[in-house]
Amino acid sequence: MPLGIPKVVFQGPGDEEPDCNRLYNLRFLFLCQELDYEKAAQLCSLLVNFTVEDPKKEFFLFINSPGGALIPGLTVYDFLRTLGPDVNTICMGTAASMASLLLAVGTVSKRIAYPGSRVMIHEPEASKFTASMALTVKEAEELAYLRQRVIDTYKKHTIQSQSRIESDLERDTFMTAKQALAYGIIDKIAYSVDGLYQETLDDLTAEERDLDIEHNPEGLDWS
Template identity: 40%
Template sequence: MPIGVPKVPYRMPGGQYTDWISIYDRLYRERIIFLGRDIDDEIANQIIAVMLYLDSDDPGKDIYLYINSPGGMVTSGLAIFDTMQHIKSDVVTICVGLAASMGSFLLSAGTKGKRMALPHSRIMIHQPSGGTRGQATDIEIEAREILRIRHQLNEIYAGNTGQTIAKIEKDMDRDFFMSAQEAKEYGLIDRVIEERP
């Protein structure tokens, strides 16, 4: 049975009264965004809106993106990625649990030197998939688009990790799982968080 979104007490600075707000709203006030589900247009739009707001509020201050996601829609993930590259604030990415598919893509897209994972996290990369049905010409168009997106993702992964495009293509041919330490050695992250800050 779902428990709903937890609420926590919060008092506005200088305020007299305490309000109960959603835990996510409270985290936003600390510049923390939590991606804890499949990536689709709805969650992408929410994350983008929060990033844009936090960046305009204080452009020199880090934004923290915690990721525990099995991945999701490529176009939604690319929209978040483009926003991360566009804003002035550094985006610190932290894997807690699983960063798979577009989740690992966003993890690797954090500001270099600020991409992290907890010690027991799992990170998985693979090629994009599609599920088109219909006329042969429609399927052919979709196949060309998937190949174009695959090449685009491979280039970005190569830039984020320092791996060659050939290695990225080979490794992404099938699901390629890594531990946090292996992801660090691969170049997807910069540090495994072993101690409390």
């Protein structure tokens, strides 16, 4: 189910509520495609609307996304960080690029991935920032600022050092669910929908915490 605003918001007497609206009313939101400015605006508007309705009821953001544009991703990040309710982030497939950052921003102890999930982190791409062959001085400065902001964000929401994050962001860095748990991007691996069977950092062996993670030197497309 991709991100979107429910097409039917109000029902008349006796009307049955559409399934998609039931999910939204439960505050179940889905990011299941690439994030751009339009989708970021839709998601932020839903977050604001739900917070106005009930400033304490938590959100559930389900993620299966290859990522997307940097600025829209940081916009959603800021909204998730500044709104009052807790945010449960759940990776149910792929959380790559900006989607991995949104996965990490969930409330501590409420960041979850399913066992088969894959997470990928990398630094902001200059090719998405400018279409020219060479960056201007201003563009280079802005890109450096955004890169540092991404580094600071991962440092804030994971348990890794800045030097480790900088190194891992230099190329596509892939993680299994257990590696994402050891990295600090998630807090739990869920083995059942009800959450009764789960794995936390304390359950990992010393070898699993070693973080022998896989890089992608060939720059393969992982969308």
